[in-house]
Amino acid sequence: MDETTLRLLGVDRLRAALAARCASASGRSAALGLAPLPTWEEAWAEASAVAALVTWRAAGGELVIPDDDGVGGWMAEVAAGHDLGGEALARVGGYLTGLGRLGACLPPAAAWLPEAAAAVAWAVLAHLGREVGRAVDGDGRVREDATPELGRLHRHHRERLGAARGHAEALLHDPENAEAVAEAWVTVRGDRFVVPLRASQAGRFGGILHDRSKSGQTFFVEPESLVARNNQVAEAALAIGVEEERLLAELNQRVRGELVTLAAAHVLATMLDRRHAAASLAAAMGGRLAEPVTAARLDLRALRHPLLVLELGAERVVANDLVLGGETAAVVVSGANHGGKTALLQAAGLAVVMARAGLLPTVGEGSRIGALSGVFCHLGDHQEITTGHSSFSAQVERLAELTARPRPGWLVLLDEVGSHTEPQAGGALAVATIEWVVDGGGLVVATTHLTPLKVLAEGSPRMVNGHVLFDAGRGLPTYQFVVGAPGSSETLTTARAYGLPEPLVARTEALMGGGGVAMERLWEALAAREQRLAAAEAAVAQEEQRLALAEAALAERRRGLQEAWGEEVAAKRRELTRLVNETRRALRQVAKNTAPPAAGVAAVGKRTAAALAALAPEGERPADEVAIDLHALKPGLAVRLRGLGVEGEIVGSRRGRWQVAAVGRRFTVAAADLLPARDLAPGGTRVSLPPVPADLSVRLELLGLRAEEARRRLVHYLDGCALAELSRVEIVHGLGEGILKRVVAEVLAGHPAVASFHHPRPEEGGEGVTCVVFGEKG
DSSP states (O other), X not given: XXXXXXXXXXXXXXXXXXXXXXXXXXXXXXXXXOOOOSSHHHHHHHHHHHHHHHHHHHTTOOOOOOOOTTHHHHHHHHHTTOOOOHHXXXXXXXXXHHHHHHHHHSOSOOTTSOGGGGXXXXXXXXXXXXXXXXXXXXXXXXXXXXXXXXXXXXXXXXXXXXXXXXXXXXXXXXXXXXXXXXXXXOEEETTEEEEEEEGGGTTSSXXXXXXXXXXXXXXXXXXXXXXXXXXXXXXXXXXHHHHHHHHHHHHHHHHHHTHHHHHHHHHHHXXXXXXXXXXXXXXXXXXXXXXXXXXXXXXXXXXXXXXXXXXXXGGGSOOEEEEEBTTBOXXXXXXXXXXXXXXXXXXXXXXXXXXXXXXXXSOOTTOEEEOOSXXXXXXXXXXBGGGTBOHHHHHHHHHHHHHTSOOTTEEEEEESTTOSSOHHHHHHHHHHHXXXXXXXXXXXXXXXXXXXXXXXXXXXXXXXXXXXXXETTTTEEEEEEEESXXXXXXXXXXXXXXXXXXXHHXXXXXXXXXHHHHHHHHHHHHHHHHHHHHHHHHHHHHHHHHHHHHHHHHHHXXXXXXXXXXXXXXXXXXXXXXXXHHHHHHHHHHHTTOOOOHHHHHHHHHHHHHHHHHHSOTTOOOTTOOOOOGGGOOTTOEEEETTTTEEEEEEEEETXXXXXXXXXXXXXXXXXXXXXXOSOOTTOOOOOOOOOOTTOOSEEEOTTOOHHHHHHXXXXXXXXXXXXXXXXXXXXXXXXXXXXXXXXXXXXXXXXXXXXXXXXXGGGTGGGEEEEEEXXXX
C-alpha cells in the first residue's frame, strides 16, 4: 500500500486518533508511524491481541503506562559510558518507578500480553527507581538526606554559614562601625558574605573588595576577619559537591548495570502502550475482530466509516454491508451526489488497512477480511496548476501507477474514474480500467455517474451494481447502500431541491431528450423498488429480533423455574432421606423384638410416603400403590400398610378401622392406608425399601462429564450409597479448571446422608479425588 493510498483514505487522521490515546512519547511516535504489518499472519495475531485487551479492559483491567519522553536518548548516553546529571537521572528514576507500576498491573498470563513480559524483572526496575527517587528530587537536585555522609556535610555547612553570617552581622551592628556602614544588612557576593561600607570607609576593615553600587557610594567588602569564616563555608560546600558527584556516579553505574533489563522493558512498554491505545480506540469506535480468511475476499457486515464514527458517534453513522470476492469481483456504486458513495469506498479501504495494521475495523459480527495483496486508491480531484496537471491528467497519472502494480489479490478503489473528460471517452476508459483489474485477479469498488459502467456491471457475471438510496420526498440522501440495481444521479431532483429556477430545470430536461429522461426515470424506479425491498427486509429483521428476544426471555423463565424446582426437589430429597433413616431404625427395632409404639412407626411411614409423593410429578404415583377393594376387606386378607412397605394379615375391625397383624405387632389403621399385598401368603411379612443400584461401586468416575451431568449422576450415586449403607466411597473428578471439583463439593455439602468429605494424600489422588464418609452429620 503506497503512502498516497493511505493519505487518500484518511489514515493520517486515524494515526492522530491512535496517538492521542497513547501515554508515552515512544507510543505516540509508534502510533503516528502506523503502517500495514509485513504479513497477514502478524496482522491477525496483533488484532487478536487487541481484541483480547478490549475484553480485559471491559472487565475492569487498566494498564498504567509511564511516559518516556527523553528516556531513549538518556539510555543511549548511559550505554555510551556518559554519566547523566541530576535532572536526567530524576527523569530516568521516575520512568523506572513507572515501569514497576506497569509490571505490577500485568496479569500472570493473557492473550494480549507478550510472553517476553514474564522475563522482565519489573520489581528490580521499580526498586532502582525508588532508590534514585530517594537520592534525587524531581528537579534533579540531590537530596540532603540521600546518604548519611551528605546529611552530616549539610549540617556542617549550615553551621559554618551561621558562623560566617553571625560574624558579619556583628560587624555591622557594632556601634564603633556605625559611621563606616552604608546599609545595615549582610549581603552576598560570589557565594561569600560581605558588608556594605561607605566609599570613604572602604579600607576600614582591610580584606577583599568584591563590588560597588551603581552610584559608587557603597563598596561591598569582605573584611579580613570574615575571610577565614567564608573559606570554611566554601570548603564545606565543596565537600558536599564531592559527595554528590560520588553519589550520582554510583547511581549512573546502577542504571548502567540494569540497562539491558531497562531496554527490554522500554520496548515492551512502548508496544503495550500502542496496543492499549488500539484497544481504547476500538472501544470508542465499536471496532470488532474480523474473521481472517486466506482467500482474497471481503465480507463486511455493518460497515461504518471509522473517522465519521469518531466525529459523530456510531449511532449517527449508517452501517452498510459490502461483499467482494468469489463470484463477485467488482461492485459499481452509483446514486445521488453527496449520497455516501465515496464514504462507502473509503470505509472499505480503511477496514482492510486497519486489519492489516493490527487494528479492529468498524464492522459488525460475522465480518471476514481475506489476505488481500494490497489496497490501491484513486480518490478526489488532483488538479495542480503549478505543475500543469489538469483534473483528468492527474487521474490518468494515478491510473498509470495502478497499472505498474501486480493485479492478483489487490483491492482497487476508484472514485469517479473516467470523469473530468468527454463522457463517452471517459466511460470507455473506466470500463477498460475495471476490466483490466478484474481480468488480472483483483477486486474493485468503483463509484460512478457514468452509464457505460452501470451497463457493464449489469451485464457481467462477475460484477454487480449497487446504489445509495435517496429520499425523493425530502430531497435528501439516506446513505444506505443496497446491491442489485444502479441508481440515478438525481440530477433534476437535486437541482430543484437546491432552488434552481424551474425554467432552467425544464430546459435541462428538454435538452436531455426523451431517452436521457427515460433512462433517468428508469434508474429512479429501480432505486425506489430497491428502497422498498430494503425497508421490507429491515421490517423482517426487526421482527426476527423481537422473536429472538422473546425466545430468550422464555428460556430465561424456563431456567428460573427449573432452578426453583431443583431447589425444592433437593429439600424434599433431604427430608425423604431423613425419614427413610428413621423408618430403617424403627424396622430394626421391630426385628429385635423391641418394637416401638405402633403409632410412632405408622407416623414415620406416613411422613415418608408424603415425602415420596411430593417428589413425584403431579399426577404420578408409584405403580404398585393401587387402591384396595374396600368390599374385599375381611379378616384373613393379606394386605400391605401404605408407606411402610410392611405386609401382614387383617385380624379384625373396630369402630370403622382395621386391625392388621404384621412383624409381631398389631396395627390399627384406616382403610385408606391399606394396599393389596404383593405376592405373599397370608401371615407373611416383608419390608420394602427403594432398590439399591445393581452396578453400585465404592468409586465413582466423573472425568469428562459436563457440570450438570456430573451433578445429576453424583446425586443418584449418593442416594444409592445411602440405601446400600456404604460407609465410605471415592469420587474421582480430576483437577482441570476446578469446575467438577466445585460441583462435587456443593453436592456433598448439601446431601443429608454425607457425614464428611476430604481429599486423600497426594499419592492416592490428592486434590483430584474426594473421599466421602456416610453417617449422621456432626
